[in-house]
Amino acid sequence: xxxxxxxxxxxxxxxxxxxxxxxxxxxxxxxxxxxxxxxxxxxxxxxxxxxxxxxxxxxxxxxxxxxxxxxxxxxxxxxxxxxxxxxxxxxxxxxxxxxxxxxxxxxxxxxxx
Amino acid sequence: xxxxxxxxxxxxxxxxxxxxxxxxxxxxxxxxxxxxxxxxxxxxxxxxxxxxxxxxxxxxxxxxxxxxxxxxxxxxxxxxxxxxxxxxxxxxxxxxxxxxxxxxxxxxxxxxxxxxx
Numbered sequence: 701x702x703x704x705x706x707x708x709x710x711x712x713x714x715x716x717x718x719x720x721x722x723x724x725x726x727x728x729x730x731x732x733x734x735x736x737x738x739x740x741x742x743x744x745x746x747x748x749x750x751x752x753x754x755x756x757x758x759x760x761x762x763x764x765x766x767x768x769x770x771x772x773x774x775x776x777x778x779x780x781x782x783x784x785x786x787x788x789x790x791x792x793x794x795x796x797x798x799x800x801x802x803x804x805x806x807x808x809x810x811x812x813x
Numbered sequence: 814x815x816x817x818x819x820x821x822x823x824x825x826x827x828x829x830x831x832x833x834x835x836x837x838x839x840x841x842x843x844x845x846x847x848x849x850x851x852x853x854x855x856x857x858x859x860x861x862x863x864x865x866x867x868x869x870x871x872x873x874x875x876x877x878x879x880x881x882x883x884x885x886x887x888x889x890x891x892x893x894x895x896x897x898x899x900x901x902x903x904x905x906x907x908x909x910x911x912x913x914x915x916x917x918x919x920x921x922x923x924x925x926x927x928x929x930x
Contacts (some may be wrong), residue, residue: 743904744904744906749918771872775897790856791845792856799863800861800869800872802858803855
């Protein structure tokens with residue numbers, strides 16, 4: 701069975717501050733891990749994915765995430781928040797035995813001016 | 814190129830009516846997924862199609878839900894005798910299937926917002 705836990709349903713940062721969104725996974729097989737972003741009234745857009753290559757993954761819009769097997773974590777970071785980063789962020793996991801994505805509950809990011 | 818498209822974008826129906834939701838995947842994507850996004854349950858997997866294989870229906874919440882994929886392309890999700898708890902955003906995604914059978918990145922459509930009165 702696979703699952704992801706996102707700590708913090710709401711995160712608020714100031715513009716220019718570090719963004720850190722937390723995701724921990726549970727998987728009985730080597731996982732594929734994803735971060736998706738959802739802007740209001742839109743579908744999900746892929747930010748980045750980990751598929752067992754480099755453990756530090758760089759994505760779009762300046763985001764990156766590091767796969768840490770020892771901590772079963774895949775936290776999303778961005779050095780400097782921008783107002784346009786305000787959205788909901790979802791961590792997801794899949795594996796070779798299950799094609800469908802299992803999503804976390806999401807974290808809503810607010811960026812204060 | 815064109816992304817995943819879904820229709821209608823919004824659907825309001827009365828309790829007990831049947832509804833059909835449509836998904837047009839990205840051309841060439843042989844894998845297609847349906848998910849549901851609701852306030853109480855978050856994002857949930859419903860059903861997965863890959864090529865001519867039998868679909869993975871393990872996420873369908875009840876036998877009122879069914880889906881088909883005609884010609885390996887367009888898919889229709891049907892909800893019979895709708896209930897108020899079916900109100901949600903229904904998202905479709907598609908992906909390539911890579912050598913070895915693993916699926917590539919899933920690309921999502923904008924969703925259909927279903928409201929059951």
